[in-house]
Amino acid sequence: MTTPTVLLVHGAFADAASWSGVITELRGQGIPVIAPPNPLRGLASDAAYIASVAAQIDGPVILVGHSYGGALITVAGTQENVTGLVYIAAYVLEEGESLGELQGGFPATPLVSSLRQWTYPVPGAEPAVEVTLAEDAFPTVFGADVPLATAQILAVAQRPLAAAAFEEAASAAAWKTKPSWALVAAGDQAINPEVQRFGAKRAGATVVEAEGASHAVAVSRPKDVADLILQAVRATA
Numbered sequence: 001m002t003t004p005t006v007l008l009v010h011g012a013f014a015d016a017a018s019w020s021g022v023i024t025e026l027r028g029q030g031i032p033v034i035a036p037p038n039p040l041r042g043l044a045s046d047a048a049y050i051a052s053v054a055a056q057i058d059g060p061v062i063l064v065g066h067s068y069g070g071a072l073i074t075v076a077g078t079q080e081n082v083t084g085l086v087y088i089a090a091y092v093l094e095e096g097e098s099l100g101e102l103q104g105g106f107p108a109t110p111l112v113s114s115l116r117q118w119t120y121p122v123p124g125a126e127p128a129v130e131v132t133l134a135e136d137a138f139p140t141v142f143g144a145d146v147p148l149a150t151a152q153i154l155a156v157a158q159r160p161l162a163a164a165a166f167e168e169a170a171s172a173a174a175w176k177t178k179p180s181w182a183l184v185a186a187g188d189q190a191i192n193p194e195v196q197r198f199g200a201k202r203a204g205a206t207v208v209e210a211e212g213a214s215h216a217v218a219v220s221r222p223k224d225v226a227d228l229i230l231q232a233v234r235a236t237a
Helices: 016-028 043-055 068-076 099-104 138-142 148-157 193-203 222-236
Strands: 005-009 061-066 082-088 115-122 125-133 180-185 206-210
Touching (some): 005 068, 082 193, 138 148, 180 222
Parallel strands (some): 082 180, 180 206
16 A cells, blocks of 8 residues: 655745644654645646646655645646645635636635735746735734744745736646545635635535634644645545
8 A cells, every 4th residue: 555645735925834834743644745835926837837746756646735725736636646635725726717716706805905016027028916915914814823923934934926826717627536625724814714615615525624723724733734634645545
């Protein structure tokens, strides 16, 4: 029996270090883990990168996506050796649906009014727009249950997301052919928990609710996140 490798995909306004506590929990159970950098430049290109990482791993892979990372694993999960999908406070898209379309059907969270625009150079083209969370809003919107000093560090270390990613439609929905699990962060102020519940139910995912958990649930409650991932590992091993 081959133990799947867990591939952790972070979302916007974060980096792979946000999985540190989860990695510690999984490695303590003898689970192989990799947490690659998410380029955050666009849904199609980011998903292709994640799929390429999965394709180079020997044996089965469980894809775990936080936030925007959920949209990526939905597309990248069609990679042949991916055996399961785990969504953590994440967007679960339908084929042909964009992030903007999914979240537009539900009341907006404080994240929308807290975005700050920047630009970045694009070779041979005009500069493109990227967004971060306003530094002073980050602790409340992203990590209300994270110690304030930690949330303030996360705020200044956050990585921006290309604004165009909100409008790109998913080219596939891997949950139609792969089993899925989802953790709903019930106190999330970044992605409306109802968006999380709707997507998870539509995908037929096995759902757990983290009562009061913020968007940074992988930081604040790594054991809860790891426990759900372990469910997926055991079910697909």
